[in-house]
Structure formats: structure tokens, C-alpha cells
Amino acid sequence: MPVLTITQAEHVVAAALERANTSPENAARVARALVAAEADGLKGHGLSRVPTYAAQAKAGKVDGRATPTATRPRPGVLAVDAAHGFAYPALAIVADELPEIARAQGVAAAAIRRSHHCGAAGHPVEALAQAGLVALLFANTPAAIAPWGGSVPVFGTNPIAFACPMPAGRAPIVVDLSLSKVARGNILAAKQKGEPIPEGWALDANGNPTTDAEAALKGTMLPLGDAKGTALALMVELLAAGITGANYAAEASSFLDAEGPPPGTGQLILALDPVALGGEASLMRVSALAAMIEGQDGARLPGMRRLALREKARAEGLTVADATMAAIEAV
Amino acid sequence: MPVLTITQAEHVVAAALERANTSPENAARVARALVAAEADGLKGHGLSRVPTYAAQAKAGKVDGRATPTATRPRPGVLAVDAAHGFAYPALAIVADELPEIARAQGVAAAAIRRSHHCGAAGHPVEALAQAGLVALLFANTPAAIAPWGGSVPVFGTNPIAFACPMPAGRAPIVVDLSLSKVARGNILAAKQKGEPIPEGWALDANGNPTTDAEAALKGTMLPLGDAKGTALALMVELLAAGITGANYAAEASSFLDAEGPPPGTGQLILALDPVALGGEASLMRVSALAAMIEGQDGARLPGMRRLALREKARAEGLTVADATMAAIEAV
Numbered sequence: 001m002p003v004l005t006i007t008q009a010e011h012v013v014a015a016a017l018e019r020a021n022t023s024p025e026n027a028a029r030v031a032r033a034l035v036a037a038e039a040d041g042l043k044g045h046g047l048s049r050v051p052t053y054a055a056q057a058k059a060g061k062v063d064g065r066a067t068p069t070a071t072r073p074r075p076g077v078l079a080v081d082a083a084h085g086f087a088y089p090a091l092a093i094v095a096d097e098l099p100e101i102a103r104a105q106g107v108a109a110a111a112i113r114r115s116h117h118c119g120a121a122g123h124p125v126e127a128l129a130q131a132g133l134v135a136l137l138f139a140n141t142p143a144a145i146a147p148w149g150g151s152v153p154v155f156g157t158n159p160i161a162f163a164c165p166m167p168a169g170r171a172p173i174v175v176d177l178s179l180s181k182v183a184r185g186n187i188l189a190a191k192q193k194g195e196p197i198p199e200g201w202a203l204d205a206n207g208n209p210t211t212d213a214e215a216a217l218k219g220t221m222l223p224l225g226d227a228k229g230t231a232l233a234l235m236v237e238l239l240a241a242g243i244t245g246a247n248y249a250a251e252a253s254s255f256l257d258a259e260g261p262p263p264g265t266g267q268l269i270l271a272l273d274p275v276a277l278g279g280e281a282s283l284m285r286v287s288a289l290a291a292m293i294e295g296q297d298g299a300r301l302p303g304m305r306r307l308a309l310r311e312k313a314r315a316e317g318l319t320v321a322d323a324t325m326a327a328i329e330a331v
Numbered sequence: 332m333p334v335l336t337i338t339q340a341e342h343v344v345a346a347a348l349e350r351a352n353t354s355p356e357n358a359a360r361v362a363r364a365l366v367a368a369e370a371d372g373l374k375g376h377g378l379s380r381v382p383t384y385a386a387q388a389k390a391g392k393v394d395g396r397a398t399p400t401a402t403r404p405r406p407g408v409l410a411v412d413a414a415h416g417f418a419y420p421a422l423a424i425v426a427d428e429l430p431e432i433a434r435a436q437g438v439a440a441a442a443i444r445r446s447h448h449c450g451a452a453g454h455p456v457e458a459l460a461q462a463g464l465v466a467l468l469f470a471n472t473p474a475a476i477a478p479w480g481g482s483v484p485v486f487g488t489n490p491i492a493f494a495c496p497m498p499a500g501r502a503p504i505v506v507d508l509s510l511s512k513v514a515r516g517n518i519l520a521a522k523q524k525g526e527p528i529p530e531g532w533a534l535d536a537n538g539n540p541t542t543d544a545e546a547a548l549k550g551t552m553l554p555l556g557d558a559k560g561t562a563l564a565l566m567v568e569l570l571a572a573g574i575t576g577a578n579y580a581a582e583a584s585s586f587l588d589a590e591g592p593p594p595g596t597g598q599l600i601l602a603l604d605p606v607a608l609g610g611e612a613s614l615m616r617v618s619a620l621a622a623m624i625e626g627q628d629g630a631r632l633p634g635m636r637r638l639a640l641r642e643k644a645r646a647e648g649l650t651v652a653d654a655t656m657a658a659i660e661a662v
Contacts, residue, residue, distance in 0.1 A: 073607050073608075074607040076438040076439070077608060079608065104406070105407035105436055106407040108438065109438040109608065111609065146627070147630035149630045150628070151627065160566075162566040173565070175563070177563070207629070224555060224557075225555030225560060227633075228555050232508070234504070235491075238504070238620065241620075242495065242616050242620055244609050245609040245612065272440055272574065273405065274573075277408060278573070281576065282574050285573050285574075288579070293481070296482065296485075300480065302558075302565065
């Protein structure tokens with residue numbers, strides 16, 4: 001299996017996307033995001049996406065040449081139109097412009113509409129935390145979860161991400177979770193092995209609990225935390241799409257194939273200046289909470305595994321499966 | 332059992348608090364909040380709190396005569412010092428001042444420190460939604476949940492609340508959930524009945540799963556959604572306390588007894604102007620999502636049961652248990 005440096009992997013991915021009707025600037029941004037996810041061990045948001053992204057750009061389902069635009073309808077708000085391009089160029093505007101707004105206003109919101117798969121949801125908030133801000137991201141994704149008691153999917157797996165800076169040069173604390181109990185990939189894997197799935201992962205198309213992987217794939221995913229998880233998914237749907245002008249999960253086409261109109265999903269990113277809220281002592285307080293967690297045997301801060309994998313990838317390069325490499329080169 | 336109108340119940344509660352060294356203005360605010368929770372069927376945040384609130388005010392653990400103060404360190408931020416009084420007078424400042432800030436800035440944050448039990452977390456966000464804003468509330472509470480893999484509680488049950496206005500005179504959508512899998516009251520009830528608790532509710536003091544209610548009460552609560560729930564509890568701890576200057580869960584004394592120093596917990600409230608973010612169509616879009624949910628057999632929007640109970644309480648009054656009434660009158 002080929003081993004690529006981060007830079008080599010970015011070049012390979014960007015070249016594939018440029019062959020798929022994507023502008024060099026956009027291709028570079030998408031490549032950086034996918035390779036960063038791959039390096040963090042988040043393979044579902046990494047190099048495996050290149051062939052489907054490229055197919056969507058070729059078909060025009062995602063506009064690889066789109067230039068996102070931003071307006072400031074209020075002093076604290078950045079409204080970003082991703083123009084049915086990839087999400088990453090729109091997220092780059094947020095990374096560039098939101099820190100200054102948040103520092104001036106104390107809190108700022110970026111609302112992205114006509115967007116696409118936002119990838120590893122922890123990365124945009126981590127970037128804001130590296131700029132000294134506490135950040136939240138809410139994204140909606142194509143429909144997968146039914147309302148509690150219902151059977152028709154209305155919510156995506158709708159990730160919530162959060163990041164908070166740490167003092168003394170330590171990496172930010174990053175939380176990144178989707179609201180389904182397990183990732184859909186686990187059900188696909190069970191189906192391929194011909195195995196049943198545990199109760200509590202999914203419902204069949206009639207809204208009944210199922211342990212049959214095939215029936216689960218035709219039905220809906222269950223959220224974490226039962227009815228509470230569905231309520232959180234509704235919250236994210238309203239924050240990421242309802243108030244940003246994006247498509248709801250149930251209106252969005254798939255992120256995974258080249259069929260249909262653009263998904264047009266949304267992301268809402270909030271950034272807070274911790275010094276404005278809690279004074280200069282804020283970051284030392286974050287450090288104090290981290291110490292209470294790290295002082296316990298068996299406990300650790302979230303995101304530590306990702307950071308270790310990232311360091312390893314930087315030092316030793318990325319090992320890319322032959323099939324993945326072939327699919328990227330075949331674009 | 333006595334049946335009281337809402338107004339009568341507010342008077343009874345306020346009078347009890349005034350007997351417990353609480354100013355008439357603060358007593359009236361606390362009474363309104365507790366009676367509103369009781370009317371919504373949220374008995375854990377309702378009249379059952381009066382005796383413990385009064386005991387804390389008598390002991391000086393909560394300052395019943397405190398006057399909260401607010402500053403504006405940045406255009407989008409309201410920093411509120413609850414001054415170790417009840418939370419409700421501080422939340423009243425937020426309800427009064429945050430809407431104007433959010434409409435002008437597009438987004439606004441209120442950070443409350445030196446605070447206390449915030450009661451029904453859905454109520455402050457519902458009030459902001461009634462003013463046309465989308466609102467989020469994060470509150471920390473005394474330690475109950477250990478970090479994933481650990482055994483010492485570091486996080487509270489840390490509620491998240493969310494509200495979003497609806498068009499056409501409909502009540503706002505309100506989400507209000509705590510991050511423990513079940514409320515601690517369920518474990519107390521099992522202990523009283525001498526029954527085991529289901530697996531997945533709690534850990535014992537050594538961090539091992541337990542079905543023994545007694546051992547669970549000496550241990551920690553499990554979060555909803557396993558490790559993801561613990562990550563959300565960490566997020567709320569940092570938002571509500573880390574960056575507001577409040578005490579962490581592990582530093583906070585109990586909300587339920589008169590022992591020790593003031594709890595000094597925190598709340599962070601965010602308000603967004605949906606029209607600033609998504610244009611005039613925003614509220615109609617909220618309505619569209621509600622229709623996708625309500626159109627399914629068996630599904631409903633969260634909060635509908637609370638609204639029905641509220642209407643019933645307004646029409647027919649509140650039935651108060653004799654023991655509760657006696658405890659309030661004994662203050």
C-alpha cells in the first residue's frame with residue numbers, strides 16, 4: 001500500500017478534483033480538508049470521499065467552480081452563501097472572518113446556506129479555538145432519523161462540534177459527535193457479514209425496532225439517548241437549516257451519489273470570545289477542568305486519539321489502501 | 332388536597348420565601364418561576380423546591396436579598412453577576428435586556444456567574460422565543476457524572492435548552508433536556524421500593540456498572556448516549572462555567588441542602604435573530620419542519636405535554652399535595 005506525505009496526499013486529491021471540473025483554489029481547499037480528516041483517523045470524512053465528491057462535481061450536483069460570498073446583515077452575523085459548491089471554501093471564509101467579528105462583538109454567528117457535506121465537524125471549530133475563541137458548529141445532513149414515535153426520516157445524523165482553547169500552548173479541547181447512536185457504516189458492515197445488528201441501532205421502514213441489517217438500511221437510524229437525541233436532532237435541524245435558509249435533511253439529496261439536485265444543506269457556527277465573557281482568567285479555568293478529568297485513571301479529554309493519529313501521520317505519512325488510491329487515480 | 336389558582340400559588344410561595352429572608356421582589360420572581368414549572372408538570376423544579384430554597388436563604392447559602400448586576404463588556408455580551416442570589420432575578424435581566432441586543436447585533440450572549448439552580452431550563456429560552464428570537468441555554472449543576480472511563484463526578488447533569496419561535500401565533504418549539512440518562516429521582520424511587528435499577532443508569536463509587544440503587548446513589552449517574560453524552564456534559568461545563576467565571580460542577584455545593592458555601596454555578600444563554608440570519612422567510616421555514624413532524628402518526632413536537640398541562644393548570648388550578656402545602660406553610 002502506498003505511503004504518502006500529507007503534502008503528497010493533498011496534491012493527489014486536488015489533482016483528482018481538478019480533473020472533475022473543480023477550480024484549483026477549491027480543489028486545494030477540499031483536498032486539505034479531506035487529508036486532514038484522513039490524518040485524524042476520521043476515514044469516513046477522508047480520502048474515501050474523493051470518488052463521490054468528484055462524481056458530484058462532474059455531474060454538476062456540486063459546483064466545483066463556485067465562489068462563496070459573505071454578507072454582514074448585522075454586526076455579529078456573517079451570512080455565507082456556499083453557492084452549491086463544496087462546503088470547505090465557505091468554511092474558509094468563516095475561519096478567516098469570524099475571529100475578528102467575535103473579538104469585537106464578544107460573540108458572532110456564521111450561517112452557511114446552499115452548502116454540502118462539512119466533513120470532520122471538529123476541524124472548523126478547532127481552527128477557531130486556535131484563534132483563541134470558543135466555538136460551536138451545528139450541521140444538518142441528509143435525512144436518516146425519524147421524529148420520536150414516527151417512521152419517516154426528517155433529521156440528519158446532524159453533528160454537533162465544540163472547541164475551546166487551552167492555555168500554555170496545549171491543543172484545544174475538541175468535541176465532535178453525530179446524533180445517531182452509531183454510524184450507518186456499522187449497519188452496512190453487518191449486512192456485508194450477514195450478521196444481525198444490536199437492538200437500539202435502527203428502526204425498519206414501518207418505525208419498528210429491528211435487528212435485521214437489511215431492514216435497518218431501508219428504515220431509519222436511532223439517535224443517541226432515545227427521545228432526548230431526537231430533540232437534539234430537531235434543535236440542530238432548526239439551527240443549521242431552519243434559520244440559515246438552507247435545505248432541511250428531508251429536502252436534501254444524498255452527499256454520497258451524483259443523482260439529483262444539490263443537497264443545499266446548512267451549517268451554523270458560533271464563536272465566543274472567552275476573555276469577553278469570563279475575563280482574563282477564563283483559559284486558566286479551562287485548564288483546571290482538564291486537570292480534573294486527566295487526573296482520573298482511565299479518563300481522558302475527547303479528541304486525544306485524533307491528535308495522536310495526526311502526529312503519527314505528519315511524522316510517518318498516510319498509508320492509503322490500494323483500492324482507495326486506484327479510485328482516486330481513476331477520477 | 333388544596334387546589335390553588337396560579338396567582339394564589341405564587342402568593343403562597345412568595346410569602347414563604349419572604350419569611351426566609353428573601354426580598355419581596357426576589358421572592359416574587361422565584362415564586363413565578365417555581366409555579367410556572369409546577370404548572371408545566373415539571374415537579375422537580377416546582378413547588379417541591381420551596382422548603383430547600385427557603386432553608387438555603389435562611390442559612391445565607393443563597394442571598395435572598397441579592398440584586399444581580401449586568402455589564403456589557405462587548406456589544407454582543409451581557410455579563411451578569413447573580414451575586415449568589417437565586418438565579419431567577421438574574422434570568423429576568425437576561426429576558427429584559429438580551430432581545431434588544433440580539434436584534435441589534437444579530438446574535439447575543441448572556442453569561443451568568445455566581446448563580447444557583449436555574450429551574451426549568453426551557454422557560455428562559457421560551458421567553459426569548461416569545462420575543463422572536465432563537466435561543467440556547469447551557470447550565471451547569473452540582474457534580475453527578477464522571478468523565479468517560481473515570482469514577483469521580485466532574486460534570487453536572489447539565490441541561491441544554493433550546494427554543495425557536497413559530498409563526499401564526501403558535502407557541503414556540505421548546506427543547507429542554509438534562510444530560511443524565513435518567514433523573515436521579517428514579518434511583519431514589521427504586522431505593523425506596525427496594526428494587527434494582529436497570530443497567531446503564533449509574534456507576535458505583537469505583538466506576539463500575541451497578542444495578543444496586545444504594546450503590547448508585549454513592550456513585551455517579553451515567554449520561555445519555557455513553558461517551559458522546561459525557562462529551563456533551565464537558566461542553567456544557569465549559570460553556571456554562573468555564574468561560575462565564577462560574578464554579579464548576581465539582582466545585583459547587585448542593586442545590587438541595589443548606590450546607591456549605593453558595594453553589595456559584597453558571598448559565599450561558601445565546602440568542603439569535605432568525606430574520607438577521609435567514610431572512611424574512613425563516614419563521615415559515617420553522618413551520619415547514621414542524622409540519623413534517625406533526626404529519627406523522629405517533630410523532631409530535633417536544634414540549635406539547637407541558638403546554639397541555641399548563642393550559643389545564645391555568646383553567647383548573649394547581650392541585651398541591653398536602654405534604655407539599657404543609658412544608659411550604661411551615662417555612
